[in-house]
Amino acid sequence: MSESxxxxxKKTAVKYEDVIDGLKEKFGSDIIKxxxxxxxxxxxxxxxxxxxxxxxxxxxxxxxxxxxxxKYDFVNFHVISGDDTGENLELNYHFSLFQRARGxxxxxxxRVSVPKSDLSMPSIFxxxxxxxxxxxxIREMLGVDFVGLPNKALIFLPEDWDEEIKPWRRDETGxxxxxxxxxx
Numbered sequence: 713m714s715e716s717x718x719x720x721x722k723k724t725a726v727k728y729e730d731v732i733d734g735l736k737e738k739f740g741s742d743i744i745k746x747x748x749x750x751x752x753x754x755x756x757x758x759x760x761x762x763x764x765x766x767x768x769x770x771x772x773x774x775x776x777x778x779x780x781x782x783k784y785d786f787v788n789f790h791v792i793s794g795d796d797t798g799e800n801l802e803l804n805y806h807f808s809l810f811q812r813a814r815g816x817x818x819x820x821x822x823r824v825s826v827p828k829s830d831l832s833m834p835s836i837f838x839x840x841x842x843x844x845x846x847x848x849x850i851r852e853m854l855g856v857d858f859v860g861l862p863n864k865a866l867i868f869l870p871e872d873w874d875e876e877i878k879p880w881r882r883d884e885t886g887x888x889x890x891x892x893x894x895x896x
Contacts, residue, residue, distance in 0.1 A: 726784045726809065728763045728818050735767065738780055742773035745823075764819030774824050775834040778805070781820060782839075785809040789836070792846040794854050796882040800825045801854050803833070826856055828883075835860035853880040 728748070735743060745768040750760045769777050781787045790806040802825050809818040826833055835858040836843050847858040848867050855878040858864070866873060878885045 726818070728765065731784055731809070731818055731820075732765065734783070735765075735777075735780070739769065739773055739777060742770040742777075744768035744770065749819075762817040762819060764821060766821045766823065768823040768825075771824050771826060771833070774822065775836070777822055778807075778836050778839060781807065781809065784818075787840060789840040789842045789846075792843070792850050794850050794856075794880065796854065796880065796886075797825075798882075800827050801831065801856060802826075803850065803856070805836075831856045833858050837861050852878075854878055855881065855885060 732746065732748070735746070745766075747766045749764040749766065751762045751764065752758060753761045767777070778787070786809070788808040788810055790808065793804045793806070795802045802823060805822040805824070807820045807822070809820060824833070831854075833856050835847055837847060837858070838860065844861070844863065845867060847861050848864065850856050851858060851861075851864060852866050852869055852873075852875070866875075869879070876885065877887055877891070879887055
């Protein structure tokens with residue numbers, strides 16, 4: 713009697729521990745911090761349904777880090793979130809590695825700190841074309857230049873927007889008080 717497809721997938725699915733070990737081995741000191749967040753739910757509320765890895769990685773290792781994720785499975789890009797933390801902009805790239813077995817999804821967030829003195833970041837558009845709109849959004853809202861991104865046109869701000877003003881920044885490049893209105 714042959715095994716069920718589900719049983720085969722469970723045997724071959726990558727375990728999150730293997731991803732962690734592989735990342736540590738491959739990137740070593742380029743990993744600044746690595747945390748695991750477990751998500752619970754399903755019929756057994758105490759059962760772990762998925763895990764998210766939050767990995768702070770050096771900027772120089774970011775692109776190889778993303779390329780390395782393809783070793784484990786197809787990489788699903790979700791979104792880039794960003795924050796102005798003072799001297800740097802912090803970018804969070806949210807991905808998933810999907811396994812076919814239930815509970816096999818592994819979320820990966822790659823956190824990168826980009827210094828305001830050099831707001832340049834390698835684009836991942838050629839690896840994951842779905843990243844285009846997030847990269848364009850981060851470019852117009854925070855001022856990061858994505859090297860290799862073919863289309864850098866504005867997508868949310870009006871065409872006549874002064875591109876020196878970055879709406880999500882908390883420094884002198886952010887909107888002046890006369891551009892901010894009170895909500896009623």
